[in-house]
Structure formats: C-alpha cells, structure tokens
Amino acid sequence: MDFTTAYILLPTAKILAVFLVVLLVVLFLTYAERKVIAFMQVRLGPMRVGPYGILQPIADGLKLFLKEDIIPLKADKFVYWIAPTIAIVPALLSFLVVPWGNETTFFGLLKEPTSAVIADLNIGILYILAISSIGIYGILLGGWASNSKYPLLGGLRSAAQMVSYEVPLTLALVGPVMMANTLSTRGIVEAQKHLWFFIPQILAFLVYIACAVAETNRAPYDLPEAETELVAGFHTEYSGMKFAFFYLAEYANMIVVSAIATICFLGGWLPIPYLEFLHLPPFVWFALKVGAFLFGFLWIRATYPRYRYDQLMAIGWKFFIPLTLINIFITAFFLLK
Amino acid sequence: MIPVSHVLVYSVILFGIGVLGVLIRRNALIMLMSLELMMNAANINLIAFSRYLDNVAGQVFAIFVMCVAASEVAIGLAIAVALYRNKNSVQIDYFNELKG
Amino acid sequence: MEALTQFLSHYLIYIIMGLSVATALGIVFSKNAVHSVISMLFTMVLIAGVYLLFDAEFLAAVQLLVYAGGIIVLFLFVVLLVALHKLENLRLYNTYSLFSIILVILLIVILGATFLTMPFGEAPKVVSNIVAGGSTEAVAMSLYTKFILPFEIASVLLLVALIGAIILTKSGAEQ
Incomplete structure (x- = not known):
C-alpha cells in the first residue's frame, strides 16, 4: 500500500463512510422515534409523505433548511451562532474511535484488509469522554445567548445535569477498562471474545444505561427541555438550520452512547453467542446491538414520566456514584485475587 | 520536533498573558481565569521537557498541577460566589475593607 | 510521507501555538465575561492539541476532561449566576494598565531572549520511556x-x- 492510499485516501474514505451512515441513521432515527412512540400510544404516526411516511425526515430537513433564520433582538450574535456548532462538532468527532468490525476490505474494494475504525487511538474511551464533555457548552451557551428566560433556565439545568452525570458515566466505564486492560476501543471488544462484560459488570452496565439517558437529555431525564415548564428549553429561540444542528447533536449523542455501551458491555462487533451460525458480517452485528439500544431509548421515553429536578440530582450523586465506586472495588478485588 | 527554546518562549508568552490578566482586569472571575492560564503555561513546559528528556515524571507532575488547579478553581469560585452574596459584585475594588 | 511528517512535526504546532496565544489574549481583553470563558475553552482545547503533539495523549485527554469538562463549566456557571448586566457600565481595566502592559512585554522579551540564546540539546528522535505502550x-x-x-x-x-x-x-x- 503506497503512501497516498494509506494516509490520505483510506482515512478520507473511512471518514466519509462513517459520517454518511451516522447522518442517515440520525435522519431516520427521528422518523423511527415518531413511529415507535406512535405505535406504543396506539396511533399511526407520520403517514402522509411517501409510503408509511418514510420520506417524512427528508421533508422535515428541507423545511428546516428553507426556514427563516431568526435571531432574537438582544441576542449575543457571535455566541448565538457558535453554540450549535459547539454542540454538534464533539458529537460527530466521537465517531472517530468507534470500531464497526475488526478488519474491513470495504466489500472487497481493497486488496488487503484495513482496521475497521477511523483511528484506533490507544486512549479511545478516554477520548470519547473528553470530547463529549465539550458538547455541554453548546447547550449552556445557546441558552444564554438567546437572551430569554426559558432557554437560560434550560441551559443551566442541563449543564448541572450533564456535569453531574458525567461522573458516574465515567466511573461506570472504568470497570470494563480494568477488565480489558486497555483503553483502546478495539482492544476492549477483543477482550470480550469469551465473555461479554455486561455479565461480570452488570452493576456498571445498569448505571451506565441510566446515566447515558441523563447525559443525552432524553426522557425521563429531559429536564433541560421539559415542554410543560420551559417551552423547549435551551433551543426555544432557535429556528432553521441552527435548530437542526441542536437536534442532530442530540441524536448523534444518542448513537454515541449506544455505541459505547455496545463496545464496552455487549462485545461490539462480535456475534451474539449461539447465533454464530448466521455468519453475518461484523458491522451487521454491531448495527443490531446499537439499534437495540436506540430502540431502548425510545421505549424508555414512551414508558416513564419525567423526574423532578431535585430527585434527578439526588439519585445521581447519592446513588449512582457510590454504586459505581463499589463496582470498581469489587472488580479490583476479583482482578487482584 | 521544534527546538525546546521555542516551546519555552511560547509558554512565557502564555504566562505573560496570564500575568497581564491578573494585573489589569478588575473582574475577580477573569483574574481567576488568568491564573488558570499561568498554570497551563507551566504545564506546557513540564510536558515538553518530559518529551525532550524522555522522562515520564514531567507528565506525572502535570497531573498534580491539574489537581491543584482544579481545587484552586473550586475554592476560588466559591469565594467569588460568597463575595457576590455580600456586595452584589465581583469587581475586586469593592473589596477594600482590609485597607488601612 | 516526508512532507506530512514535516508538516506535523514543524508547522502544525506553530499554527496551534499561534491560535492559542490569540485565544488567550481573548480571555484578557474580552469586554463580556462570557466571551472570556469561550476564549478560555478554545485555549484549553488548543493546549490539549499541543500536548498531543508532544506524545502526551493521556495528558491531552485529561486536560480536556478536567478543564473543558469541569473547570470551565464551573466558570461559565458562576459567570451566568453573577448577573453580568450590572457590570456593564463599570470600568474594565485598572488605572495603571499601560504600565502593566509594558512590564509584561518586557518580561516576555527578556525571558524569551534568554531562552532563545540558551544552548538546549536536540530532541531525541525515538522516545523509549514515554511512548512504549x-x-x-x-x-x-x-x-x-x-x-x-x-x-x-x-x-x-x-x-x-x-x-x-x-x-x-x-x-x-x-x-
């Protein structure tokens, strides 16, 4: 493999492939969300655009694209403009270290297989956590720059919530990292060849799911955008493409946390035990597991009522953090034994 | 790799900007931010020398500096909030009660 | 290959350094404290980039986690809490600012000149203690x-x- 292919063409191809897939998934995740919740509430959901409303997200996207971009009169224009960008860039950058397989030849396009991840950093998991912590600023600054009371309240709530839940989220991932003995995402998946980590790390797994829902501001922890009290939370004043950016960031973050859960607890691209005879390609297994998580997100939203804010903070600091610390002690005890 | 002296000049510039912030601004919060900048300038040196001398101790020290910076910010901001409660302002020239 | 390694080891770090100096100036000279906080966020991210180029990827991640994930959020929180509109009509800078600026420029020039004339050795091409694993x-x-x-x-x-x-x-x- 010569230099141009190895260092320029191949990374570009991988980046394009990953981002295309992510954006497509995000687009149809909005459709899936409306459909799933509609069926759970015995409704039909979007039905007008295309067969079964399948083209609805494209119509929505076009509408947002053509909509007038309103900037509130006393808004801080620079911050108002930069906030959606700060929200979406970290969400997309996280996909840099998400592996969708061990090695890939891009369906036989390449002669020799290449690693199925854009960059196999040796700080993979830490990188995702570090990058995704920047996403908070998009929400907080967007809320402040709108110069309006509901967005500010939503932004403050959301920042406090995300900072609080980042701690148990990180601590929950320490367990799998200790068992895999590496931070690299590929390394963690390969360490699960014999036993998926969600069995020994069941405590961390459950805490991770709860914190992931809170970290992405989804129901039942969607206090930052609680419609009944805060109109639409931090993005009340946003419209057009800037609003679309916030929306995209939220859904991209959902995919990121699902992908981390799949990598750290559910064996990434490895086939499901007792189903190996299906001989599906690795990325299909990966997509199936991530898809199951995404469905879980929608299911939880359709099932549970919203938490009260003080309850949310109390459960984060007084329950989840001690639980993850206990989990780390137990893991260390069994690893050292 | 760039010469060590360029890294040192860079960190001196950052440190100088931090000193400038503490000297000329009157807002306690921005002075705290400038303090953070000075700590980071020191950290850059530690990490650069850890690379140039091939010794990991510099990186370990940078972690300790970050610990100190984090606790300093927590306390500093708590003091700023307490001051704001008392005087309704974070402008440092309002806090002159110890002046003889 | 040569061109890319040349770029990565030489010019990229100067670009990042220049940008971070510019954003650091933004911290000190912004009129609005929120703009200062945003400048600080960018400065910290760029400094993490500098760490990355010195083969300290763990420290770069820790820098992002500690500063971007914790410290600057605290700053932003407090800045938003202390009703900034009350500060708008106050003087931003101290009376002897010009004097301070001259002093600081002197500090930078003297220290910088000293460092530039000092005989430092070359960086080792291969680092064994840090990068192994x-x-x-x-x-x-x-x-x-x-x-x-x-x-x-x-x-x-x-x-x-x-x-x-x-x-x-x-x-x-x-x-």
Whole structure:
C-alpha cells in the first residue's frame, strides 16, 4: 500500500463512510422515534409523505433548511451562532474511535484488509469522554445567548445535569477498562471474545444505561427541555438550520452512547453467542446491538414520566456514584485475587 | 520536533498573558481565569521537557498541577460566589475593607 | 510521507501555538465575561492539541476532561449566576494598565531572549520511556509506584477543596 492510499485516501474514505451512515441513521432515527412512540400510544404516526411516511425526515430537513433564520433582538450574535456548532462538532468527532468490525476490505474494494475504525487511538474511551464533555457548552451557551428566560433556565439545568452525570458515566466505564486492560476501543471488544462484560459488570452496565439517558437529555431525564415548564428549553429561540444542528447533536449523542455501551458491555462487533451460525458480517452485528439500544431509548421515553429536578440530582450523586465506586472495588478485588 | 527554546518562549508568552490578566482586569472571575492560564503555561513546559528528556515524571507532575488547579478553581469560585452574596459584585475594588 | 511528517512535526504546532496565544489574549481583553470563558475553552482545547503533539495523549485527554469538562463549566456557571448586566457600565481595566502592559512585554522579551540564546540539546528522535505502550501506561506505572505519596496527598487536597467549596457557598440561612 503506497503512501497516498494509506494516509490520505483510506482515512478520507473511512471518514466519509462513517459520517454518511451516522447522518442517515440520525435522519431516520427521528422518523423511527415518531413511529415507535406512535405505535406504543396506539396511533399511526407520520403517514402522509411517501409510503408509511418514510420520506417524512427528508421533508422535515428541507423545511428546516428553507426556514427563516431568526435571531432574537438582544441576542449575543457571535455566541448565538457558535453554540450549535459547539454542540454538534464533539458529537460527530466521537465517531472517530468507534470500531464497526475488526478488519474491513470495504466489500472487497481493497486488496488487503484495513482496521475497521477511523483511528484506533490507544486512549479511545478516554477520548470519547473528553470530547463529549465539550458538547455541554453548546447547550449552556445557546441558552444564554438567546437572551430569554426559558432557554437560560434550560441551559443551566442541563449543564448541572450533564456535569453531574458525567461522573458516574465515567466511573461506570472504568470497570470494563480494568477488565480489558486497555483503553483502546478495539482492544476492549477483543477482550470480550469469551465473555461479554455486561455479565461480570452488570452493576456498571445498569448505571451506565441510566446515566447515558441523563447525559443525552432524553426522557425521563429531559429536564433541560421539559415542554410543560420551559417551552423547549435551551433551543426555544432557535429556528432553521441552527435548530437542526441542536437536534442532530442530540441524536448523534444518542448513537454515541449506544455505541459505547455496545463496545464496552455487549462485545461490539462480535456475534451474539449461539447465533454464530448466521455468519453475518461484523458491522451487521454491531448495527443490531446499537439499534437495540436506540430502540431502548425510545421505549424508555414512551414508558416513564419525567423526574423532578431535585430527585434527578439526588439519585445521581447519592446513588449512582457510590454504586459505581463499589463496582470498581469489587472488580479490583476479583482482578487482584 | 521544534527546538525546546521555542516551546519555552511560547509558554512565557502564555504566562505573560496570564500575568497581564491578573494585573489589569478588575473582574475577580477573569483574574481567576488568568491564573488558570499561568498554570497551563507551566504545564506546557513540564510536558515538553518530559518529551525532550524522555522522562515520564514531567507528565506525572502535570497531573498534580491539574489537581491543584482544579481545587484552586473550586475554592476560588466559591469565594467569588460568597463575595457576590455580600456586595452584589465581583469587581475586586469593592473589596477594600482590609485597607488601612 | 516526508512532507506530512514535516508538516506535523514543524508547522502544525506553530499554527496551534499561534491560535492559542490569540485565544488567550481573548480571555484578557474580552469586554463580556462570557466571551472570556469561550476564549478560555478554545485555549484549553488548543493546549490539549499541543500536548498531543508532544506524545502526551493521556495528558491531552485529561486536560480536556478536567478543564473543558469541569473547570470551565464551573466558570461559565458562576459567570451566568453573577448577573453580568450590572457590570456593564463599570470600568474594565485598572488605572495603571499601560504600565502593566509594558512590564509584561518586557518580561516576555527578556525571558524569551534568554531562552532563545540558551544552548538546549536536540530532541531525541525515538522516545523509549514515554511512548512504549502509550503514555497512559507509562504515566500510570510512574504515578502508582514512584509518586504514590504525592498522589495520595493530591487526593486529600481535592477532598479538602470539595468540602471547602460546599461550606463557602452555603448561604447564611442554612448555617
């Protein structure tokens, strides 16, 4: 493999492939969300655009694209403009270290297989956590720059919530990292060849799911955008493409946390035990597991009522953090034994 | 790799900007931010020398500096909030009660 | 290959350094404290980039986690809490600002000239102690063996800061 292919063409191809897939998934995740919740509430959901409303997200996207971009009169224009960008860039950058397989030849396009991840950093998991912590600023600054009371309240709530839940989220991932003995995402998946980590790390797994829902501001922890009290939370004043950016960031973050859960607890691209005879390609297994998580997100939203804010903070600091610390002690005890 | 002296000049510039912030601004919060900048300038040196001398101790020290910076910010901001409660302002020239 | 390594090891770091100096100036000279906080966020991210180019990827991630994930959020929180509109008509700078600026420029010039004339050795091409197995492992091995006592003291320091911050921000009614 010569230099141009190895260092320029191949990374570009991988980046394009990953981002295309992510954006497509995000687009149809909005459709899936409306459909799933509609069926759970015995409704039909979007039905007008295309067969079964399948083209609805494209119509929505076009509408947002053509909509007038309103900037509130006393808004801080620079911050108002930069906030959606700060929200979406970290969400997309996280996909840099998400592996969708061990090695890939891009369906036989390449002669020799290449690693199925854009960059196999040796700080993979830490990188995702570090990058995704920047996403908070998009929400907080967007809320402040709108110069309006509901967005500010939503932004403050959301920042406090995300900072609080980042701690148990990180601590929950320490367990799998200790068992895999590496931070690299590929390394963690390969360490699960014999036993998926969600069995020994069941405590961390459950805490991770709860914190992931809170970290992405989804129901039942969607206090930052609680419609009944805060109109639409931090993005009340946003419209057009800037609003679309916030929306995209939220859904991209959902995919990121699902992908981390799949990598750290559910064996990434490895086939499901007792189903190996299906001989599906690795990325299909990966997509199936991530898809199951995404469905879980929608299911939880359709099932549970919203938490009260003080309850949310109390459960984060007084329950989840001690639980993850206990989990780390137990893991260390069994690893050292 | 760039010469060590360029890294040192860079960190001196950052440190100088931090000193400038503490000297000329009157807002306690921005002075705290400038303090953070000075700590980071020191950290850059530690990490650069850890690379140039091939010794990991510099990186370990940078972690300790970050610990100190984090606790300093927590306390500093708590003091700023307490001051704001008392005087309704974070402008440092309002806090002159110890002046003889 | 040559061109890319040349770029990465020489010019990229100068670009990042220049940008971070510009954003650092933004911290000090922004009229609005929120703009200062945004400048600080960009400065910290760029400094993490500098760490990355010095083969300290673990420190770069820690820099992002500690500063972007924690410290600057705290700053932004407090800045938003202390009603900024009240500060708008106040003087931004001290009376003797010009004098301070001259002093600081002098400091930079003198120290910079000293550093530039000092005979430093060349950087080693291959670093064995740091990069073998990634800087994470090297830092951890050092941190938990040689520096275990400072590490424990640092944890006590953080605990003290935690308790101190809670007590300081408690309002008078609750005490």
